Amino acid sequence: xxxxxxxxxxxxxxxxxxxxxxxxxxxxxxxxxxxxxxxxxxxxxxxxxxxxxxxxxxxxxxxxxxxxxxxxxxxxxxxxxxxxxxxxxxxxxxxxxxxxxxxxxxxxxxxxxxxxxxxxxxxxxxxxxxxx
Numbered sequence: 001x002x003x004x005x006x007x008x009x010x011x012x013x014x015x016x017x018x019x020x021x022x023x024x025x026x027x028x029x030x031x032x033x034x035x036x037x038x039x040x041x042x043x044x045x046x047x048x049x050x051x052x053x054x055x056x057x058x059x060x061x062x063x064x065x066x067x068x069x070x071x072x073x074x075x076x077x078x079x080x081x082x083x084x085x086x087x088x089x090x091x092x093x094x095x096x097x098x099x100x101x102x103x104x105x106x107x108x109x110x111x112x113x114x115x116x117x118x119x120x121x122x123x124x125x126x127x128x129x130x131x132x
Contacts, residue, residue, distance in 0.1 A: 014066040017051025017059070019044075021066070076102075 014021060026041045044050070054062055080100055087093050120127055 014063045014070065017054070017062075018066060019051045 022044075023041065026035075026039075029035045030037055030039065051059075084093070084098065087096050087098075117127065
């Protein structure tokens with residue numbers, strides 16, 4: 001299965017933060033013809049912190065959250081690919097419409113800054129990076 005948007009989940013892919021990752025993903029989608037060449041990257045919402053505004057002491061934690069999400073995305077892509085391969089094996093792919101809906105921030109239950117614990121986030125208890 002051809003990967004369109006996914007980038008390596010290797011740790012070095014997130015070292016420069018989400019702003020640069022976002023730019024690379026957008027450029028790659030353009031280069032592969034997935035979006036029009038004249039498309040413009042939408043500005044980030046004001047509520048989304050820029051990578052440069054994240055304190056240096058918190059960046060390792062935020063990078064790790066990105067890496068965990070990348071691993072989850074890679075696993076989900078793999079599993080979707082297995083399903084598509086099976087449909088193809090059955091000879092039904094040409095008569096199949098596939099909707100792959102990805103909702104990475106649908107509920108935002110972890111909050112804008114991520115969390116090491118869904119329970120902390122749901123109870124309004126902030127994650128402190130300095131906590132062991």
